Amino acid sequence: MGDQVLRTDGLTKHFGGITAVDGVSFALDSEECCALIGPNGAGKTTFFNLLTGELEPSEGSVEFHDDDGWHDLTGLAPHETASAGLHRSYQITNLFPTTTVRENVRVAAQAHGNATSRFWRNVDAFPEYVDEAESILERVGLSAKADDVARNLSHGEKRQLELGVALAGDPDVLLLDEPAAGVSSESVDEVVDLIRNVARDHAVLLVEHNMDVVMDLADRIAVLHQGELIADGPPTEVRDDDAVQEAYLGGYDPDAPTASDDGGDGSGTTGEDGGGVA
């Protein structure tokens, strides 16, 4: 484990009378892959939005650590947290649909330089962003699709590109909001491999409903329930926690065979998810 790279203190968000995130104090280490789980409506996505600045917290703080020490990110705009090194992917694919796959990543990489203000230079004068895009596409396995228009990709490829766009600009922290959402059970392993690859050189905070994916990837699991952090620890410990079982897992047992899991390949099955989400 490395040093802490991101921490929140008493992070709270009220929407009118509803408290979506309630006094969450959480820290992420620079070399870990932490999974954030919880039932629908637990406040996971709101928590992400508070971290990236898409929402402003009602109370509490968000701090980010880089080479110069801790920086307060509380209340900063999304582009400022992104520049600081905090990138996210989206649960519902959120790309630049009519541009090419390469341009999707290239324009994301460009956001992290000072080229954008140079409106009199041709974009070809900045090949470094194209190079960065090419290497990211190779990493997420989309090199062959670089010239395709983003909206023509298959769902699985869009999920890969979603991650590729988040990788552009060399972030320190990746917030991945259900990267395997909607991916067929046969392809989940590829997504898991990709995240594992990415987690080698990024701190990753992962929201995921598929418990097999979570158990496979996470060094640590944090559980949100009704806006509160009810558990935070190593996977096995969290899995056996009574409160977590009560709130979310609903009797999840990774070793129990299920109807669709006869191959024992560890991929997600609807039975487990459905039980937890309901």
Add this chain to the structure above:
Amino acid sequence: MAISEPTDAPDDGATDADGGTATADSADVASETATGEHYLVEYLRGHVAHAFVVAFFGLYPFAHTFLTGSLVGAEMAMFLPRVQTMITVFYFGLFAMSFDFISGYTGYLSFGHSAFYGLGAYFVILVANGKVPLLGSGTPFMVLLLLAGILAVVLALLMGSVAFRLTGVYFAMITLGFAQILYVFFSNWDYLGSNPRDGIAVLGRQDGFSIGVPYVDSLNMSIGQLQGDTFTWGMDFAAMTGIDALAPISHTIVLGPGEVSYYMVGLVVLVCYFMLQRIVHSPFGRAMIAIRENEERARAVGYDTFRVKMGAFAISGFFGAVAGGLFTGYRTSVAPENSFYFLTAGDALLASIIGGFGTVAGPLFGRLFHEGLHEFLTKEGGGLLPYLRSQLGEGTLNTVIVDGFTVAEAIEVFLNGRAGLYIGLLFVLFVLYVPNGLLGTLRGYLGGTVAGQVAAAVKRRVRGWKL
């Protein structure tokens, strides 16, 4: 598809024709530039489509004179827009381009864009009438265009700081509100002239407005329907008229005020086009497109979208005001109705939709289409109506179609003053069946920007092509 950039453009097309792969082709381009082939050659090669378009417009007045004087002169006069119509296509086309620059590239519909056009238009006349403090009525026109643009940048930043707090239809409404405030203000401000509602005209400046190098008389040409210069080929300042005029002019040809205005206004519009095109293909332009495509994600990957939008709006306002300045420079009069009124922006929207939303040159072609059709359907400048009246014999005209309704009456009912009706119908059809507009559809068909694809195609077809 729609936004393929030049780097991709050759790649897309090069897959089979050359046998070369995409990467090989782009490497080819890179190595040529790297091996130090003359930059100008490289540049011209990349702008074949532009050269064709410039040649077309450059030859147009001569072609028009020639064709309308030929055996089929009457038919040609019916179909071809007059040179003076082409001048309005130029300056209004520039306005439509500036409108499309913000609306088509960032997705923010600037429905109050007429504010910039009106500002530029009024500014030029007010200075010429000595009504602007510190600026003498003789200030060179080119300086006025620049100042009008800078003034519009200030207005754009002011409007944008309010309007960019909102998106979608609310943004459009806020900009419209600004334009209407200015419209009412300029309709009622007594300082402008005795009857501001009817507009104002240039009073104090008899020599008109000239385009060229400011403060160097020999490098200027006056524009205007009446005050415009004439030009005889063979004088030293031939080079000054630029690419537009060079190719077709022989020493026997004399250009009247209309043709001189055509070339000079066209020259300014050409320069503005290349500036806009350059910006669109810059990193800044890519950020604008990213905002149009998905503003939430653009923000999330690190773009200060508010700043990019403000910058784009300011640039757009600048060129909108330059267009307005050209308009009054040529017409020497302006009224609130044809400048600040919101339907001016409506016409720009029409031009953009017809020509291709989110293309640089599309709006100019859209305006050409609109004006050409308008002239074809109206009596002015030789259209369908006078053509039919003069060409159909008395007997045909008096033929009864049904129930005492003659051909002449039918022509009257269906053609006289009905241009707006047909253009409106055509607009509906365009939106339904050609939603990407003329240039946008061509771009989709070619698989990249028209300029980029044409250049790539020429390069493929003409092997070892050297200039």
